Amino acid sequence: xxxxxxxxxxxxxTKLSVRLAQEFNTEIISGDSVQIYKGLDIGSGKVKxxxxxxIVHHLLDVLExxxxxxxxxxxxxxxxxxxxxxSKQKTPIIVGGxxxxxxxxxxxxxxxxxxxxxxxxxxxxxxxxxxxxQILQEKDSSAxxxxxxxxxxxxxxxxxxxxxxxxxxxxxxxxPVYDFVLIGLTQERSLLYNRINKRVDQMINxxxxxxxxxxxxxxxxxxSVSAIGYKELYQYFDGEITxxxxxxxxxxxxxxxxxxxxxxxxxxxxxHWVTVNNEDFEQTVQKVLQIINQR
RNA sequence: GGGCGGGUAGCGAAGUGGUUAAACGCGACAGACUGUAACUCUGUUCCUUAGGGUUCGGCGGUUCAAAUCCGUCCCCUCCCA
Numbered sequence: 001x002x003x004x005x006x007x008x009x010x011x012x013x014t015k016l017s018v019r020l021a022q023e024f025n026t027e028i029i030s031g032d033s034v035q036i037y038k039g040l041d042i043g044s045g046k047v048k049x050x051x052x053x054x055i056v057h058h059l060l061d062v063l064e065x066x067x068x069x070x071x072x073x074x075x076x077x078x079x080x081x082x083x084x085x086x087s088k089q090k091t092p093i094i095v096g097g098x099x100x101x102x103x104x105x106x107x108x109x110x111x112x113x114x115x116x117x118x119x120x121x122x123x124x125x126x127x128x129x130x131x132x133x134q135i136l137q138e139k140d141s142s143a144x145x146x147x148x149x150x151x152x153x154x155x156x157x158x159x160x161x162x163x164x165x166x167x168x169x170x171x172x173x174x175x176p177v178y179d180f181v182l183i184g185l186t187q188e189r190s191l192l193y194n195r196i197n198k199r200v201d202q203m204i205n206x207x208x209x210x211x212x213x214x215x216x217x218x219x220x221x222x223x224s225v226s227a228i229g230y231k232e233l234y235q236y237f238d239g240e241i242t243x244x245x246x247x248x249x250x251x252x253x254x255x256x257x258x259x260x261x262x263x264x265x266x267x268x269x270x271x272h273w274v275t276v277n278n279e280d281f282e283q284t285v286q287k288v289l290q291i292i293n294q295r
Numbered sequence: 296g297g298g299c300g301g302g303u304a305g306c307g308a309a310g311u312g313g314u315u316a317a318a319c320g321c322g323a324c325a326g327a328c329u330g331u332a333a334c335u336c337u338g339u340u341c342c343u344u345a346g347g348g349u350u351c352g353g354c355g356g357u358u359c360a361a362a363u364c365c366g367u368c369c370c371c372u373c374c375c376a
């Protein structure tokens with residue numbers, strides 16, 4: 001069995017996962033697309049060494065900020081980690097907020113044959129969104145239904161994919177490939193938003209500005225630093241906005257992210273939702289343990 | 296006290312007599328989701344018992360018709376005293 005913890009940013013996934021890992025004497029696999037990067041610590045909400053309680057954490061700090069990451073890579077490495085842990089008779093705990101990444105591990109997503117072929121796609125450069133969508137409809141009608149014509153990036157991606165897969169892969173997205181318990185942490189929206197705002201202030205106090213300055217000074221302009229907490233401070237260092245504006249934007253973008261995460265987990269997963277009790281976190285832990293032990 | 300500019304939906308901001316609750320942006324809410332997913336994209340957003348009803352600082356007026364014209368009062372920015 002695999003234990004999976006999902007939920008919006010700032011809800012307490014990290015804290016819960018460490019407690020569970022202690023309880024089950026196991027290790028944690030991060031399901032986060034930003035914490036994978038070295039040097040993006042405070043802003044990504046990465047577990048601090050002092051919070052780890054000696055628990056082994058996988059998939060943190062494995063990429064340089066200049067490297068690219070992808071769902072396919074995530075799926076591959078996490079599936080390897082799962083196999084490793086299971087061969088040691090350990091229950092893998094996957095924790096994170098990147099919905100698609102986690103879903104691609106647990107369900108039958110196949111990335112093997114399909115990748116974005118820029119050279120092939122270059123021939124479509126001058127076509128309009130609607131023309132592109134028309135092409136997709138011919139190549140993969142089921143994909144064309146879920147992708148809006150204006151979503152050019154995904155339309156192109158799907159066209160590229162259809163080159164290698166005659167039949168759309170979308171139909172496999174709800175076929176599980178593991179035995180897992182899926183716990184979703186939740187909380188009243190206004191409470192969570194409050195927590196998020198405070199957490200951002202805390203990040204600033206812990207030295208987020210310095211952390212980002214360090215990346216900025218190395219002239220890192222890769223995709224990694226377009227993450228929330230980084231892109232806003234880059235704007236500040238570029239002199240486009242004030243520090244105060246940057247902080248407010250980080251808060252707002254974090255709230256927007258939490259909202260989007262709720263949407264994904266609510267509609268793409270069938271979670272056991274657990275409402276987090278901030279005053280008595282142990283109560284939350286017990287609720288989660290109860291759900292896991294019912295399996 | 297005098298002069299200028301201005302007060303438009305949660306906020307910002309178009310509109311300056313007549314296809315219209317009022318462009319657009321932001322925010323908020325809801326949603327889609329197989330390769331940058333902390334991405335990309337979509338819908339709704341005055342009230343409504345869905346028949347309608349009330350809006351563009353307040354009040355009054357002109358007009359068949361006003362956010363748009365006139366009068367008056369209130370508030371704000373800037374300038375002169």
